[in-house]
Amino acid sequence: MDRIxxxxxxxxxxxxxxxxxxxxxxxxxxxxxxxxxxAAILDxxxxxxxxxxxxxxxxxxxxxxxLGAARLIHAQQGAKRxxxxxxxxxxxxxxxxxxxxxxxxCDGLEVILQRVSGESGFKVQGHLLQLEGLCRDCQ
Amino acid sequence: MDRIxxxxxxxxxxxxxxxxxxxxxxxxxxxxxxxxxxAAILDxxxxxxxxxxxxxxxxxxxxxxxLGAARLIHAQQGAKRxxxxxxxxxxxxxxxxxxxxxxxxCDGLEVILQRVSGESGFKVQGHLLQLEGLCRDCQ
DNA sequence: ATTATAATTGATACATTGTATCAATAAGAA
DNA sequence: TTCTTATTGATACAATGTATCAATTATAAT
Numbered sequence: 001m002d003r004i005x006x007x008x009x010x011x012x013x014x015x016x017x018x019x020x021x022x023x024x025x026x027x028x029x030x031x032x033x034x035x036x037x038x039a040a041i042l043d044x045x046x047x048x049x050x051x052x053x054x055x056x057x058x059x060x061x062x063x064x065x066x067l068g069a070a071r072l073i074h075a076q077q078g079a080k081r082x083x084x085x086x087x088x089x090x091x092x093x094x095x096x097x098x099x100x101x102x103x104x105x106c107d108g109l110e111v112i113l114q115r116v117s118g119e120s121g122f123k124v125q126g127h128l129l130q131l132e133g134l135c136r137d138c139q
Numbered sequence: 140m141d142r143i144x145x146x147x148x149x150x151x152x153x154x155x156x157x158x159x160x161x162x163x164x165x166x167x168x169x170x171x172x173x174x175x176x177x178a179a180i181l182d183x184x185x186x187x188x189x190x191x192x193x194x195x196x197x198x199x200x201x202x203x204x205x206l207g208a209a210r211l212i213h214a215q216q217g218a219k220r221x222x223x224x225x226x227x228x229x230x231x232x233x234x235x236x237x238x239x240x241x242x243x244x245c246d247g248l249e250v251i252l253q254r255v256s257g258e259s260g261f262k263v264q265g266h267l268l269q270l271e272g273l274c275r276d277c278q
Numbered sequence: 279a280t281t282a283t284a285a286t287t288g289a290t291a292c293a294t295t296g297t298a299t300c301a302a303t304a305a306g307a308a
Numbered sequence: 309t310t311c312t313t314a315t316t317g318a319t320a321c322a323a324t325g326t327a328t329c330a331a332t333t334a335t336a337a338t
Binding site: 279 | 310311312314316319320321322323325326327328329330331332333335336337338
């Protein structure tokens with residue numbers, strides 16, 4: 001619950017307004033234990049704030065990702081999914097069976113980045129790392 | 140050009156038919172030097188085969204990914220993109236400026252997978268790793 | 279070559295996902 | 309409370325992807 005406080009401050013700090021819609025989207029994400037797509041967030045959000053607009057969900061998600069408060073997660077099918085970020089930089093591991101999700105750090109990735117950078121001549125600026133498997137309960 | 144041959148055999152080998160549509164999608168992907176989305180593949184494909192249907196593009200892309208002949212690449216915005224696979228297992232590094240793309244192997248990732256597996260209790264079954272940056276020419 | 283068979287195609291219509299517009303609203307400052 | 313303007317959300321639309329099913333065509337059998 002205090003992650004909401006934290007991100008709320010962050011929104012205010014960026015000279016934006018802390019609106020009902022934004023708070024609701026934050027709440028929905030904070031209560032979810034798996035990544036949700038925009039439609040699901042809208043559904044959940046309307047239980048808390050019936051007037052919530054579809055568009056505000058999309059806009060708020062973009063904002064949260066921009067602020068680093070939420071992460072975009074690529075599901076193998078369907079729409080983009082989003083989850084609240086717990087740490088400043090993290091990646092996600094999803095259960096293929098139940099959708100449960102945990103975060104992990106990418107410590108150790110630098111070795112690969114160095115190698116690839118050398119091989120390709122690219123200047124590597126960002127990475128997307130996402131794992132899939134079965135959680136303890138679903139194995 | 141002989142990757143097309145190879146993948147054509149693979150399609151036949153899976154007791155599927157090597158149709159005009161499928162060949163055309165393969166050709167378009169083989170000639171591209173950056174990942175293309177379905178719409179772009181349809182456009183290019185219709186130059187070779189005007190009757191090509193939108194749906195066949197989607198179906199063929201699914202098939203190619205299933206066979207391991209093509210890879211799904213997540214662009215930060217817009218539709219899903221696809222690129223022909225050069226090796227049996229690979230990942231992609233995209234230039235943020237010009238869209239140019241190179242493949243790389245994920246040798247060295249096992250260390251991270253082991254660690255995350257231990258920390259989370261998950262049985263890790265698959266991974267998505269994609270890098271972004273600037274290619275030699277765009278730096 | 280010709281024919282038979284069934285996988286595949288693609289036109290149409292539709293579903294889903296995401297976006298532009300802009301008057302109305304409401305958050306935050308005075 | 310009042311003012312200012314960022315933000316909202318209804319509407320209409322654009323873009324992306326899918327279901328249906330008669331027509332087509334790749335392949336095997338003759």
